[in-house]
Amino acid sequence: MYKLFLGFLSVALFPTLLMAEPIMLKDVTGKFELTAEVQSLVGETVELKTSDGVKKIPLSVFDRESLIKIAVAVWQLSKSKQDSMNSPANNPFSGLENQVPLGAEPESVSALRRYQESNTVSERIPLVVQRPATVSNMKTLYDGNNGRTWDNREIKIYLKSVSEVPVGKTLEVYSEWKGLGSDIVSKNLYYVQNTGKGYKVDWEASLGFNPIPLKTYKANFLGSGTFRLDCQINDYYNYQFRNSRLSHLSIKMKDLHGGGFIYGYISRTTPIGKRIQAILMDGQFHRLTLKLYYVGPDGKLLNDGSSSTNSNIVSITDLVSESWVIPD
Numbered sequence: 001m002y003k004l005f006l007g008f009l010s011v012a013l014f015p016t017l018l019m020a021e022p023i024m025l026k027d028v029t030g031k032f033e034l035t036a037e038v039q040s041l042v043g044e045t046v047e048l049k050t051s052d053g054v055k056k057i058p059l060s061v062f063d064r065e066s067l068i069k070i071a072v073a074v075w076q077l078s079k080s081k082q083d084s085m086n087s088p089a090n091n092p093f094s095g096l097e098n099q100v101p102l103g104a105e106p107e108s109v110s111a112l113r114r115y116q117e118s119n120t121v122s123e124r125i126p127l128v129v130q131r132p133a134t135v136s137n138m139k140t141l142y143d144g145n146n147g148r149t150w151d152n153r154e155i156k157i158y159l160k161s162v163s164e165v166p167v168g169k170t171l172e173v174y175s176e177w178k179g180l181g182s183d184i185v186s187k188n189l190y191y192v193q194n195t196g197k198g199y200k201v202d203w204e205a206s207l208g209f210n211p212i213p214l215k216t217y218k219a220n221f222l223g224s225g226t227f228r229l230d231c232q233i234n235d236y237y238n239y240q241f242r243n244s245r246l247s248h249l250s251i252k253m254k255d256l257h258g259g260g261f262i263y264g265y266i267s268r269t270t271p272i273g274k275r276i277q278a279i280l281m282d283g284q285f286h287r288l289t290l291k292l293y294y295v296g297p298d299g300k301l302l303n304d305g306s307s308s309t310n311s312n313i314v315s316i317t318d319l320v321s322e323s324w325v326i327p328d
Helices: 002-009 064-085 107-117 121-127 134-141 203-207 214-220 271-280
Strands: 023-026 033-042 045-050 053-058 153-159 170-178 185-194 199-201 224-234 248-254 261-267 286-293 313-321
Touching: 023 064, 033 053, 033 064, 107 121, 107 153, 107 170, 107 185, 107 199, 121 134, 134 203, 185 203, 214 224, 224 261, 224 271, 248 271, 261 271, 261 286, 271 286, 271 313
Parallel strands: 261 313
Antiparallel strands: 023 033, 033 045, 045 053, 153 170, 170 185, 185 199, 224 248, 224 286, 248 261, 286 313
């Protein structure tokens, strides 16, 4: 029976955790009790601190109620660890205080600078990676106004260690700037691709563009779809996933274009679930590209029109990319 809990208990948790409150545990026979603090979890063994010292005990020893207590304790410890990691040091701009100096910048940085200094959509189009729908998508996102103007100033660009990549590969380049008449500093992570004919901005990835807006997807219960989203591990479980805390990860997801939040769920024991948990364990938002599907933990469709469904609840069926760059 304990194996039902291993998906939650054994995936990517910390070998050393913060102190927990003592809990009362019982063995499967109900004859023996133990008061202890959960210290850590390794595989199918839990490390407990008792009055007699630290002990490592197989999960198979405990009854169902005790396993639930252990699961909750482990979750609380991991959440405490996540909260402790929510510091400025996790900001993607940390450690990038020294911008690349003008005159010494690599071509990848120059490519982003040309993009940032362009004043109109028409000027930016030749500077981005061209895909079949890129031009029309850019014009649509910018209200179809091909004459839209930007006047970015005080542009600073930061390169993350690597300055050259092979043809077809992409670099992460950070930029900050101010708009005309504003003292607000805007920041963004851009993806710049080596096209073989120079570096160009991957516009779709950099803007977090989704061919189907998340708002449209939710409004119409469109079934399956692939989305670039900001993702953060969460503890919200409701509707068809109300009782799935131990079996599924809960992921809070948002897009950058007015789609709001949506909550995605994926089994903790699948390779994809394990990988997503490892990426998100620091408690921060991370850019992921995910395939979503309106289906519940039992495999039944969620868009059946019943009153128990909610368009903010969806399953994650695939990790398409560990960033917003989708391989061509």
